Amino acid sequence: MKMDSKKMRKELEERLEAKDRVISYDREKDHLRIESETTGKGITVSLPGIVAKWHTEHDNAINEVVYYVEEGLRAMADTVQLTDHEKKIFPVIRSTSFPAEAEEGVPFLIDEHTAETRIYYAYDMGKTYRLIDTRIMEKEGWEASRIREIALFNVRSLEIKLKEDEVAGNTFYFLNTNDGYDASRILNKGFLNDMAQKISGTMVMSLPHQDVLIIADVRNNTGYDIIAQMAMSFFASGRVPITALSFLYDDGELEPIFIMGKSKKQ
Incomplete structure (x- = not known):
């Protein structure tokens, strides 16, 4: 299948159509605007960039934009009050390709994380967050420093329930609570250090989308292949994809690794 702006526009219009929304197209800029009739606020997306991303990530590119728009429109309808609601502030992990600005060019609060990921900060609204x-x-x-401090404190308070599986002599731990902050738990350094003490082989981590965190105790070459396949599978199915790459965890640092061929690290 070949994707172009016309097909992408049709796909997004079908996915984002709703009774209280107005969707308009700017032919000159090749932009699609989705606006709420209730609030009068909306989000504008650039179609060429999404089309380019589609050619490498396919439906994940569309899913990410749809989620971003839906999340944004819902959040615009609600009032954010940080003061006296500190327990609602959390960090969230996003890919480096995720938009850096909100509507009207207002920058999000962002911190660098790895070459593949960034840290954003969210105000929890129950079923969604802004x-x-x-x-x-x-x-x-x-x-910004106050938000960072509170968010990192709150992520350390989140419950951690791991599922464990052993394959070909390697142990894999899965965190998948679907609370929107599974990947965020990678920022809990105390948790990561505890896991590092538990692991006898090489500690490899993956955060393919926001609702899963995989930690592997890799003890042989097959283990690298397995986590690479897992990461790609979860990445392809995630509502908010982050990265299909995995990371070595060593001395408190995360280093992206490319796993190619027969389990070779490069």
Whole structure:
């Protein structure tokens, strides 16, 4: 299948159509705008960029945009109040290709994480959350350092329930609570260090989408192949894909690794 702006526009219009929405197309800029009639606010997406991403990530590229728009429109309808609601602030992991700005070019609060991932910050709204941007920070009078400190404290308070599986002499641990912050738990350094003490081989981690975190105790070459396949499978099925790459965890640092051929690290 060949994808172009016309097909992408049709696909997104079908996926994002709703009774209280107006979808308009700017032919000159090749932009699609999805606006809520209730709030009068909307989100504009650039079709060429999504088409380019589709050629490498296929439906994941569409899924990510649809989720971003749905999340954004829902969040715009709600009021964010950071003060006295500190327990609702959490970090979230996103791919480096995820938008860096909210509607109208307002930058999100973002920190670098790895070459493949970034840290965003979210205000939990129950079934969804709103990414915190500079406009929210200015309105509330909050500094970025305060948000970071509270978010990292809150992620350490999240429950950790691991499922364990052994394959070909390697042990795999899965965190999959579907609370929106599974991948975020990679920022819990105490948890990672505890796991490092438990692992006898090489500690390899994967965060293919926001609702899963995989930790592998790799003891032979087959283990590298297995986690690479797992990461790709989860990445392809995730609602909010992050990265299909895995990471070595060594001395508190995450290093992306490419696993190719017969289990060779490069």
